[in-house]
Amino acid sequence: MEDQLKDPSIFIGLQGKNLISFGSGQPDLAPPEQVFKILPKYKQFKYGLIQGQENLREALSKQYEKSNKANFVITNGASEALDLTFRSICQPGDKVLVHKPYYYSYVPLLEKNHLKPVFTETINGKIDFNDFEEKAKGCKAVLINSPSNPTGRIQEISILKKIEKTCAEQDITIVSDEVYKDLIYERKNYMLHGDHVVTINSFSKTFAMCGFRVGYLYSKDKNIVKKTIALKTHTSMNTSIIAQEMAFEATKAPHSYQQEQLTIWKKRRDLIYQGLLDLGLDLWNPEGAFYVLPKVPNPRKTVWDLFKKHKVITYLGDWFGAPERIRLSYALDQEKIEEGLKRIGTYLKA
């Protein structure tokens, strides 16, 4: 029944020939070819550096202005980077500001670390700076996610600059989850930067390498880098060395790889956005990432019925702090998106 819809775990790993899943946010497109090319000769097996392999950190430093390999810590995906960061910079009871709607892991992650999430509402998915500034007071950190999962919205550059300024003035750490930084349709990414910023990133979305689990944190604050390494020494040690070597190969992929992916994502975005508009739904046009978050009547019943009666998986907006909405990932091919839209249409008309 509908009350089984407690979190996305109910849908994770579900497969079926006739199932259309707008659920999990993972690219269906393949990683760059060269990622697999090193495997036949791979023979390493010893512990790697806790901070991460030098070649990978060196390669990353070329992507971030005025950085060097000492500024990076390679992690088991962006999830571990977030976890290590909060455990390193916060003490139990500290407050962390999150903008709504938010990625569903943020709140449990903060709570499991005995931190208090504080929320700022957004307007059409955009941060309302006045509310943000008010709510940020007394917070240890703010967590920014642009482009956002689940809204697909990006934050305005002028607002991001204001956030940099106010956080620097009040000694608040900005934790900037930029895992969708390379999937923006509207403009180049603006990376939040400064001494108070920890950037979280990953190879999962840009290079479709979700399963390998290679993420990282980047910070100019040497103390944060040092603390996260000290913590990781005891909580997981090095990130899998073979996955890191594959990630290193991905950094050498031609720029055309990302361009081609972006073209495909944009086509799908247009398809699903227009398709849902045509069904009469109210939704924001995604500017990045690969999610839409339409309003639907009785979301819990909708998600349940779409799944049970029409074999369509969607996620409940409530998991993302958006109780009037449902989330659809469009990380699936055009044909399936069309078939899924058809089924949703059938359901909504009934």
Added chain:
Amino acid sequence: MEDQLKDPSIFIGLQGKNLISFGSGQPDLAPPEQVFKILPKYKQFKYGLIQGQENLREALSKQYEKSNKANFVITNGASEALDLTFRSICQPGDKVLVHKPYYYSYVPLLEKNHLKPVFTETINGKIDFNDFEEKAKGCKAVLINSPSNPTGRIQEISILKKIEKTCAEQDITIVSDEVYKDLIYERKNYMLHGDHVVTINSFSKTFAMCGFRVGYLYSKDKNIVKKTIALKTHTSMNTSIIAQEMAFEATKAPHSYQQEQLTIWKKRRDLIYQGLLDLGLDLWNPEGAFYVLPKVPNPRKTVWDLFKKHKVITYLGDWFGAPERIRLSYALDQEKIEEGLKRIGTYLKA
């Protein structure tokens, strides 16, 4: 200077042609061949199950009596298994009993999780049950490590059974770190078992797969399994799928692989144990794992001088709760062990 000897990180990753390292506890012997054989054809890239790949959990369940794949969670090495376990079963302020000398990560791991380590002394590396029982009162969990890093000692089966009984009676969880379970020279391993036990294990020592980071936790308590999965969903997601596939291949290695390794370890054990005795040092004969923990005069100066003057890395016993001793890992070939012993002899005679 000597005061740089704060923790093992000072030595990690150090290499040099003339350097003899008794430091890091990682096998120098290679993993089973078949681990690498799957690589040329490997093409998967999507998220795996948070709990771990089914084939690997299925294979593991065959190694544990009356278990099934639902009892296992695959983790980024034993370190993550320990971290997830303590975060899942404890609340900040809870007490956890640890026997001295202990693996150096235990205390920082507990402290970083806001838990209070409580210590029981051992007699020649063996748990003193009366003291154990007294100190266990009021603890949320006890952490057992047999065979032990850094002592190489195993706990008596009769004592392990008493620990099972008293912990069950007092509703104390036993966290049993058995990563050296397959490296015992004296008898077969006795696995602590029961509804109150969480077994921690890994592919790092048995199969020399340290760098890939595949460990796991095993428990009959479904609630603990569920909680650790829920936590891992937000803190790191699945363990690297390619590393898990390699670990699955390792489970198919012939029994002769482990037998051959054990024969080599035993030879090295005999060599270093007798060698250090011959130098007049007081130490316990290791019954498992690959460490010795001799008493030396002025350990801090000894570790520093051995490193600076003789290019020999040893670890300070103080990091393991054994301030009168130093730890030597004998995970290096016979020739190097002999050369290292010679240098230590030269130093001690001077």
